Amino acid sequence: MSRTLDLNIKHLTRVEGHGNIVVNVKDGRLERCELEIVEAPRFFEAMLKGRSFHETAIITSRICGICSLGHQITSLKATEEALGLEVSEQTVLLRKLLIDGATLQSNILHTYFLAAPDFFGTTDAFKLIPTNKDVVLRALRMKRLANDIGDIVSGRAVHPITPVPGGFTKLPSESELRAIRQRLIDEGRPDMEATVDTIASVLDAVPDFTRETEYISLSHSDEYAFYDGDIFSSDTGATEVSNYRDMTNEFVVPHSTSKHCKHARESYMVGALARWNNNHTRLSEQALRVAQRLSLKPNCYNPFMNTVAQVVECYHCIEDSIAIIDTLLERGIKDEKPNQQPTRYGRGVGATEVPRGILYHEYEYDRKGNIVSADCVIPTGQNLANIDHDMKKLVPEIIDQPKEMIAKQLEMLVRAYDPCISCSVHVLNVQFIGD
Amino acid sequence: MKSAQTTPEKPKIAFFDFTSCEGCQLNKLNLENELLDILQHVELVEFREAMDGKADFYDIAFIEGSLSTPTCINRIHDIRRRSNILVALGACASIGGINSMKNLQPIETVRETVYGDEKYRFPTLPAMPVSAVVKVDYEIRGCPMSIPEFLHVLKALLMGKTPSKPDAAVCVECKLRENECLYDRGIVCLGPITLGGCEAICPSFGQFCTGCRGLVPNPNKNAMVDILTQNGLSLEEARKRFLLFNSYNAEGKSIT
Numbered sequence: 177m178s179r180t181l182d183l184n185i186k187h188l189t190r191v192e193g194h195g196n197i198v199v200n201v202k203d204g205r206l207e208r209c210e211l212e213i214v215e216a217p218r219f220f221e222a223m224l225k226g227r228s229f230h231e232t233a234i235i236t237s238r239i240c241g242i243c244s245l246g247h248q249i250t251s252l253k254a255t256e257e258a259l260g261l262e263v264s265e266q267t268v269l270l271r272k273l274l275i276d277g278a279t280l281q282s283n284i285l286h287t288y289f290l291a292a293p294d295f296f297g298t299t300d301a302f303k304l305i306p307t308n309k310d311v312v313l314r315a316l317r318m319k320r321l322a323n324d325i326g327d328i329v330s331g332r333a334v335h336p337i338t339p340v341p342g343g344f345t346k347l348p349s350e351s352e353l354r355a356i357r358q359r360l361i362d363e364g365r366p367d368m369e370a371t372v373d374t375i376a377s378v379l380d381a382v383p384d385f386t387r388e389t390e391y392i393s394l395s396h397s398d399e400y401a402f403y404d405g406d407i408f409s410s411d412t413g414a415t416e417v418s419n420y421r422d423m424t425n426e427f428v429v430p431h432s433t434s435k436h437c438k439h440a441r442e443s444y445m446v447g448a449l450a451r452w453n454n455n456h457t458r459l460s461e462q463a464l465r466v467a468q469r470l471s472l473k474p475n476c477y478n479p480f481m482n483t484v485a486q487v488v489e490c491y492h493c494i495e496d497s498i499a500i501i502d503t504l505l506e507r508g509i510k511d512e513k514p515n516q517q518p519t520r521y522g523r524g525v526g527a528t529e530v531p532r533g534i535l536y537h538e539y540e541y542d543r544k545g546n547i548v549s550a551d552c553v554i555p556t557g558q559n560l561a562n563i564d565h566d567m568k569k570l571v572p573e574i575i576d577q578p579k580e581m582i583a584k585q586l587e588m589l590v591r592a593y594d595p596c597i598s599c600s601v602h603v604l605n606v607q608f609i610g611d
Numbered sequence: 612m613k614s615a616q617t618t619p620e621k622p623k624i625a626f627f628d629f630t631s632c633e634g635c636q637l638n639k640l641n642l643e644n645e646l647l648d649i650l651q652h653v654e655l656v657e658f659r660e661a662m663d664g665k666a667d668f669y670d671i672a673f674i675e676g677s678l679s680t681p682t683c684i685n686r687i688h689d690i691r692r693r694s695n696i697l698v699a700l701g702a703c704a705s706i707g708g709i710n711s712m713k714n715l716q717p718i719e720t721v722r723e724t725v726y727g728d729e730k731y732r733f734p735t736l737p738a739m740p741v742s743a744v745v746k747v748d749y750e751i752r753g754c755p756m757s758i759p760e761f762l763h764v765l766k767a768l769l770m771g772k773t774p775s776k777p778d779a780a781v782c783v784e785c786k787l788r789e790n791e792c793l794y795d796r797g798i799v800c801l802g803p804i805t806l807g808g809c810e811a812i813c814p815s816f817g818q819f820c821t822g823c824r825g826l827v828p829n830p831n832k833n834a835m836v837d838i839l840t841q842n843g844l845s846l847e848e849a850r851k852r853f854l855l856f857n858s859y860n861a862e863g864k865s866i867t
Contacts, residue, residue: 219735222716302655316644334634
């Protein structure tokens, strides 16, 4: 096969942020195949320097609207670690509930609005209204339910208000929690079952492609890790969160305003599929049943199945939310004030599983509680090298197909990672003095 | 006054994102209960975050994000040329927002800190609101933009009316909601000088106002200084806090 092919897909649609796919094949030889990241850099590091610990999470939540809750919680954990602020069990439970809500919202948004149009062979979810109105309405209802968890617990789902260092500025009432619990049961579960039916009906549209890679996520012995745990690599095992730089090894590449990462191999994957491969035994029973129905098996090396892993997680988030609310109601909501009296000043790392994968924030504070230096490593940045390597394997396998089909499959591949390009480029990153 | 109804068919609406977190765009997908109703009255022709399509002309173009690269400048001129009405969405597009904090430091320093030796690979300019480069017909303030305000502006424009603009301070809206004043708890809140329209959402949830909607017209700066002094709080802290979202606006640097 001595085909020559030039593909340049500018400003890829249905992803968060600006990226181009560039492929050059000359006389059957793959010369170039990469995801260019052209998002405008925002220089968050410069913004954070000298800022009070009361303002850090307000700023870092603005790295990304879609991932604002994840950035906020990770930021608070890093600040609390650096300043020695203990938080209550109630705070941890409410944060876990917020993460369940945000993960459900983001996974539903990606599955229905960003990925599903490819499975249904259309350009956007709005085009499905005439033919599949029930599906669109269901997607909107599920998003609303997930966002309502955020609205009740954090004041608003985009750029949450109440989570601050040491706790919450306002707590949800028991009646609000009871009401949302009832909706999770009455709406959430049946809509989830219907979602599984919908996805099962389009599984044939998921391309058959595999490339085994290194999978990295948080991992916890007692739970499906989102809020807490050690870093776990499918190649090298567990390590403490404070060693995150040994895992990420960021480097600048010419075709991307976002840095790339690698660890044990040339690239690694983070996100729902990595979590599934590393932690599937700790999913709820219902989620495991759904995984079986959707042919998601451990270990899965098909990156296109990331969307299916997200659907499985949605069920887990619904069940976990109900369980957390039950615990909160059993104990009763205690009127606690945030603990904001630092017991030390120094460095702290926070790591959380956000919808797109493991997110790290690290800060150093001076004795006034102001930021000296900061570093964030974003899931999409960690996935970029892996996406490039997937494309390099995929293109030769499909090179005989028409150009449009190749383009479509490459777009689907990038979308399957649910990339958040704003996040990946809006990294704040500074070399610590003495490093 | 400009009307969105220049064509007999449904008005063509488009959303564009510049340097931002895309949270304002996401907030529109969060209009779950109203989204389908809105779509009956408009033709959504561009919304890259959610769809593939492109168009040549827009009755209403909504712009999210601030302008911070040479490419942004060319793109906004092109969009303005093809738009009847242009609306700035959210703090980044209307006042520069959080991006403009980088303007407080020399641009060379900012570049070097993030990209080191590769600093000239990615061109960057000081972050600007859209109105610094092209004419903006309407603004929807806030970080993120408020959903009720967006619906209010959209409905007015679709009916060919001029949307009313908020003009009272956040403090006024906060008093109407009978919240406990954050100054009584010793917290620096920017409510007295910040433009309302958000229904004082942050103070209502026990958090200080961050000034994300910019200055109220004719802010009473002396009163703000008095409140700070009476409560033993630092002017410097208030000034610094104001710069979170208002670094583009030179006025912000002289509130105290």
